[in-house]
Amino acid sequence: MRVNVGLAQMYPKIGDVRHNLEKHLAYIDQAASQNVDLLIFPELSLTGYQVQDLIPEVAIRTRRDDPTFAALLDASKRLDLMVGFVHQDERRRYYTAAAYLSAGEIVHIHHKIYLPTYGMFDEGRYFDQGENIRAFDTRFGRVGMLICEDFWHTSPAYVLWLDGADMLLFQSASPSRGLDGGDRLSGTRWVELVNQAYGSMFTNYVIHCNRVGYEDGKNFWGGSSIVDPDGEFLLHGTYFDEALLTHTIDLNQLHRTRSRLPLLRDERPSIVQREIARILKENPS
Amino acid sequence: MSDLVKRLAINTGIARKILTGFIKDEIAKTGMKRAVLGLSGGIDSALSAYLSAEALGAENVLAVRMPYKTSSADSLSDADLVIQALGIASITVPITDMADPLFAQFPDMSNGRKGNIMARLRMTVLYDQSVAWGGLVMGTSNKTEILLGYSTIYGDSGVALQPIGDLYKTQVRQLSASLDMPLSVLTKAPSADLWVGQTDEGELGFTYADVDQVLLLLVDERYMLDEVVAEGFARPFVEGVWRRVKVNHYKRTMPNIAKVSRRTIGHDFLYLRDYT
Numbered sequence: 001m002r003v004n005v006g007l008a009q010m011y012p013k014i015g016d017v018r019h020n021l022e023k024h025l026a027y028i029d030q031a032a033s034q035n036v037d038l039l040i041f042p043e044l045s046l047t048g049y050q051v052q053d054l055i056p057e058v059a060i061r062t063r064r065d066d067p068t069f070a071a072l073l074d075a076s077k078r079l080d081l082m083v084g085f086v087h088q089d090e091r092r093r094y095y096t097a098a099a100y101l102s103a104g105e106i107v108h109i110h111h112k113i114y115l116p117t118y119g120m121f122d123e124g125r126y127f128d129q130g131e132n133i134r135a136f137d138t139r140f141g142r143v144g145m146l147i148c149e150d151f152w153h154t155s156p157a158y159v160l161w162l163d164g165a166d167m168l169l170f171q172s173a174s175p176s177r178g179l180d181g182g183d184r185l186s187g188t189r190w191v192e193l194v195n196q197a198y199g200s201m202f203t204n205y206v207i208h209c210n211r212v213g214y215e216d217g218k219n220f221w222g223g224s225s226i227v228d229p230d231g232e233f234l235l236h237g238t239y240f241d242e243a244l245l246t247h248t249i250d251l252n253q254l255h256r257t258r259s260r261l262p263l264l265r266d267e268r269p270s271i272v273q274r275e276i277a278r279i280l281k282e283n284p285s
Numbered sequence: 286m287s288d289l290v291k292r293l294a295i296n297t298g299i300a301r302k303i304l305t306g307f308i309k310d311e312i313a314k315t316g317m318k319r320a321v322l323g324l325s326g327g328i329d330s331a332l333s334a335y336l337s338a339e340a341l342g343a344e345n346v347l348a349v350r351m352p353y354k355t356s357s358a359d360s361l362s363d364a365d366l367v368i369q370a371l372g373i374a375s376i377t378v379p380i381t382d383m384a385d386p387l388f389a390q391f392p393d394m395s396n397g398r399k400g401n402i403m404a405r406l407r408m409t410v411l412y413d414q415s416v417a418w419g420g421l422v423m424g425t426s427n428k429t430e431i432l433l434g435y436s437t438i439y440g441d442s443g444v445a446l447q448p449i450g451d452l453y454k455t456q457v458r459q460l461s462a463s464l465d466m467p468l469s470v471l472t473k474a475p476s477a478d479l480w481v482g483q484t485d486e487g488e489l490g491f492t493y494a495d496v497d498q499v500l501l502l503l504v505d506e507r508y509m510l511d512e513v514v515a516e517g518f519a520r521p522f523v524e525g526v527w528r529r530v531k532v533n534h535y536k537r538t539m540p541n542i543a544k545v546s547r548r549t550i551g552h553d554f555l556y557l558r559d560y561t
Binding site: 050054182214 | 291292294295296299300302303306307310311447554555556557558559560
C-alpha cells in the first residue's frame with residue numbers, strides 16, 4: 001500500500017486562530033491538488049507556540065459546533081489530517097494537543113505528555129500533562145502521534161511501537177539553537193539523529209513536521225522529514241522556509257525490512273514490564 | 286585554546302539566513318518595511334547594515350552618521366564606504382551642537398559621562414528619524430558587549446530589535462568576513478570613538494579574542510569559574526569578567542515593577558512582544 005504523505009511546514013501566527021485556520025485550509029487545498037492522502041501540520045499549528053496568557057483565548061473544545069474544528073472536520077473528508085492546537089477539556093484544563101481527523105470524524109486526540117520546562121521552555125507553567133500513549137487505527141494502518149518533547153524521551157515511541165504503530169507521526173515547534181561550525185545547527189543534527197534512530201530501531205516509518213518562522217527572536221528550523229524502516233531519510237533538508245513537502249511511502253517496505261531485521265518479532269516487552277516493575281518498586285519516585 | 290577558537294566558529298550561511306529572516310519578520314510584524322540605523326564606521330553597525338540591506342532591500346535602509354567634533358575622520362569615511370557599497374540612503378546629523386551646551390554646564394564632566402550623553406543623543410536622533418523615515422531603529426550590539434555591559438543604557442541599547450545580539454565579537458568578525466565588506470571596516474581596532482584615542486580593548490583591559498572564549502565557557506557551556514581557570518585562563522581575568530557580567534545585568538532587563546496587584550506587568554502578565 002502506498003500513501004502520499006504531505007508535511008505542511010508552516011509558519012503559524014501567534015494567537016490568531018482564524019488566520020491559522022485559513023492557512024491550514026490553503027495547505028489542504030494545495031495538498032489535495034497533489035493527491036496527498038495524509039497531511040501533517042506542526043505542533044500548535046492553529047495557535048503558534050508561545051501562547052502563554054493567550055491560552056484561554058485560543059483553546060478549542062473540539063465540539064462539532066466549534067467553527068475551527070467544523071471546518072477542519074469538513075476538510076478531512078478530502079484527506080486525512082493531523083493538526084496541532086490547544087485543547088480545553090471538560091474540566092477547563094489546557095493541553096498541547098494533536099488531533100487526527102479523517103472522513104469528517106475525530107479519530108484520535110493526543111495530549112503532549114512531556115512539557116519541557118527548562119532553559120528557554122516554559123510549557124509546564126501553562127499546560128497540563130497528558131497521561132496516555134495510545135496507537136490507533138487509520139485507513140493506512142495503525143499509527144501513533146507524539147508532540148516534540150514526547151519523542152525526545154524514548155519511552156513514548158517505544159510504547160507506540162509495541163501498541164502496533166507502524167508509522168510514528170511527530171509534530172514539533174523546535175526552536176533553532178546551537179549555531180556552530182557544522183553544516184546544520186546542533187539542535188537540528190540531534191533531532192535528525194533521533195528520528196533516524198527510531199526508524200532504524202523500530203523498523204518503522206517516522207514522519208516529522210516541524211514549523212518555521214519567528215516568535216520573539218526565537219526561530220524554528222523546519223527540516224520536516226520522513227525516515228523509512230531502514231533508517232534512511234526519504235525526505236529532509238528543507239530548512240527555515242515554509243513549504244508543502246510531499247513523498248509517497250510504500251508500506252510494503254515494512255515487511256521487507258522486518259524480514260531482514262526482525263527486531264519487532266524478537267522484542268520481549270514482558271521482560272521490560274518485569275524489570276520496570278522491579279525498578280519502580282525498589283526506587284519509588 | 287585552539288579548541289575554543291574552533292568552538293566559537295559559526296556556519297556563516299546559516300547565521301545569515303536566520304538573521305536576515307529575523308530582520309524582515311520583526312519589521313513586517315510592526316506593519317513597517319524600513320529600518321534606521323546609526324552607522325559608526327565600525328564592524329558591528331556595518332554588519333547590521335549589510336544584513337538589513339539584504340533583508341529589506343537597500344532602498345529601505347537609512348544609515349545615519351552622527352559625528353561629534355572629536356570623532357575620527359576614519360569613522361566617517363568608513364561609514365561612507367559601507368553606504369556606497371550597499372547603496373543605502375544616508376544622512377549626517379552632527380551631534381556637537383546638541384552635546385556641547387550640556388557639557389558646558391558641567392565643566393568637570395568625565396569622559397564617561399560625556400560618552401553616555403553622546404550615545405543617548407544618537408538614540409534621540411535615531412528615534413526621531415524612525416518617525417521621519419518610517420522605519421524601526423535597528424540595534425547593532427553584539428553578545429560580548431551586551432554581556433559585559435559595555436554600552437550605554439537607553440543609548441546604544443535603546444533600539445527596536447537586536448539582530449546580532451547573540452553573536453560574540455569574534456563571530457561578528459567571521460560573519461562580516463564572509464560578506465563583501467570594505468577591508469578597513471573589517472580590520473580596524475574596535476572603538477566606541479567617544480573620545481580621541483579610545484579603543485574597546487584598551488578600555489576593557491583585555492582582547493575580544495580572549496574574553497569571547499571565557500564568555501563562551503561561562504555563558505553558553507555553563508562552566509563554573511574554577512573550571513574556566515582550569516582551562517588555562519588567569520583567575521583574576523575570569524573573575525573580573527564574570528563580575529562585569531553580573532553588575533551590568535540591569536542593562537539587559539526592564540526596570541522592576543513593584544508588585545501589589547494580583548496580576549502585574551512584568552511578573553504574571555505574560556505575552557510575547559511579537560503578539561499584537
